[in-house]
Amino acid sequence: EADIYQTPRYLVIGTGKKITLECSQTMGHDKMYWYQQDPGMELHLIHYSYGVNSTEKGDLSSESTVSRIRTEHFPLTLESARPSHTSQYLCASSAGTSVLYNEQFFGPGTRLTVL
Amino acid sequence: EDKVVQSPLSLVVHEGDTVTLNCSYEVTNFRSLLWYKQEKKAPTFLFMLTSSGIEKKSGRLSSILDKKELFSILNITATQTGDSAVYLCAVEAYNTDKLIFGTGTRLQVFP
Numbered sequence: 001e002a003d004i005y006q007t008p009r010y011l012v013i014g015t016g017k018k019i020t021l022e023c024s025q026t027m028g029h030d031k032m033y034w035y036q037q038d039p040g041m042e043l044h045l046i047h048y049s050y051g052v053n054s055t056e057k058g059d060l061s062s063e064s065t066v067s068r069i070r071t072e073h074f075p076l077t078l079e080s081a082r083p084s085h086t087s088q089y090l091c092a093s094s095a096g097t098s099v100l101y102n103e104q105f106f107g108p109g110t111r112l113t114v115l
Numbered sequence: 116e117d118k119v120v121q122s123p124l125s126l127v128v129h130e131g132d133t134v135t136l137n138c139s140y141e142v143t144n145f146r147s148l149l150w151y152k153q154e155k156k157a158p159t160f161l162f163m164l165t166s167s168g169i170e171k172k173s174g175r176l177s178s179i180l181d182k183k184e185l186f187s188i189l190n191i192t193a194t195q196t197g198d199s200a201v202y203l204c205a206v207e208a209y210n211t212d213k214l215i216f217g218t219g220t221r222l223q224v225f226p
Contacts, residue, residue, distance in 0.1 A: 033213075042218040043158075043203070058213070090157055103149065104214060106157035 003027055006091050006107035013081055014115050021076045021110045023091030032074040033104065035090040036060060043090065049074055081114040088112070117142045119206050121217035128224055132194050136220045138204030139186040148180055148187050149214065151203040158203055161189070194224045 003026040013019060025032065034047040035058075045058030049068040063085070064078050074093075078085055091107040122137045140148065147165045151158035162171040164180035164187055171178050175194075180187045191198055201221050205214040 040221075043216045045213055048213060088156075103160050103163055105160070106151075109156045 004091065004093055004105050004107040006089075006110050008110060009108060010111050010113075012113045012115065015080075015082055017081050017114075019078050019081055019112070021089055021091075021112070023074045023076070023107055024072050025074075025093045025105070025107075026072060027093065027095070027105070028071065029093035029095050029105075030071065031094045032068065033092040033094075034058070034064075034066060034074070034076050035092065036062065037088045037090060037109075039088075047076065081112075083114045086112060086114050117206070117208065117215050119204055119215050119217035121202075121204050121220050123220060124218065125221045126223070128194055128222070130195055130224055130226050132224075133190065133192045134194060134222060136189040136191075136202050136204075136222070137186060138189070138217055140204075140206045140215075141185065142206045142208050142215060144209040145182065145185075145206065146209045147207045149205045149207070150178055150187070150189050151205065153201045153203055153219065154199075161202075191222075194222075196224050196226055198222060199224045 005024050007022045030051045032049045035043045036046050037043050044060035046060050046062040047058050047066040049055050055066050064076050066076050088109050088111050090109045092104040094104045119140045149163045150161040162178045167182040175192045178189045201219040203219045204217045
C-alpha cells in the first residue's frame with residue numbers, strides 16, 4: 001500500500017480565497033507531481049519536483065504554485081481561487097529514474113469546488 | 116509532439132466477457148509503458164512494460180507491449196462488475212520523469 005496522503009479530500013470555497021492543498025509521502029521519494037483532472041477527462045501534469053528546492057511547471061498551464069522545502073511534502077497553493085479552478089487535484093510520487101522504480105504512486109486526490 | 120492514444124474510449128460488457136483495451140503511442144526515447152486502473156479517485160498501478168513480447172500477468176489481467184508497432188494491449192478475461200473503472204495508459208521517456216497519459220478507456224461491466 002502506497003503511503004501518500006492528500007488533505008483535504010473535499011474543499012468547497014468562495015471565489016477569491018487563498019487555498020493550499022497538502023500532499024505528503026512517507027516513502028522517501030525524490031520525485032513528486034501534481035495532476036489536474038476534470039470529471040471524465042484525462043490527467044494533466046501541472047507541476048513536478050525532482051527533489052528539495054526543485055519545482056517545474058508541467059504540461060498544462062496552471063495559476064497554482066508549489067513548493068518543496070522538505071522531501072516528504074509538496075503543497076500546492078492557489079492565491080485567489082476562481083470557479084475555473086474547480087477540478088480534482090491528484091498528487092503522485094516516484095522513487096527515481098531507474099527502470100525498476102519509475103512507477104508513480106498516487107494520493108487519494110482533493111476535489112476542489114470554487115463557488 | 117509526444118502523445119498516447121487509447122481505444123475504445125468507452126466499453127460496456129456483461130460479466131464473464133473478455134475485453135481488450137488498446138494503447139498506442141508516439142514518444143521520443145521511449146522507456147516504459149504503464150497501465151493504471153482508476154475507479155472513483157486515484158489511479159492504482161497495474162503493470163509496467165519495458166520489453167516487447169513479454170506478457171505481464173496478474174490474475175485475470177494481462178498486458179503485452181509491441182515496441183516495433185508502438186502499442187500495448189490490456190486484456191481482462193472473465194470480467195466482473197468490480198472491473199468497472201477507467202483504465203489509463205501512460206508512457207515515460209528517457210531523460211524525463213513525466214508520464215504522458217492517454218484519455219483512458221471507461222469500462223463498465225454489468226451483471
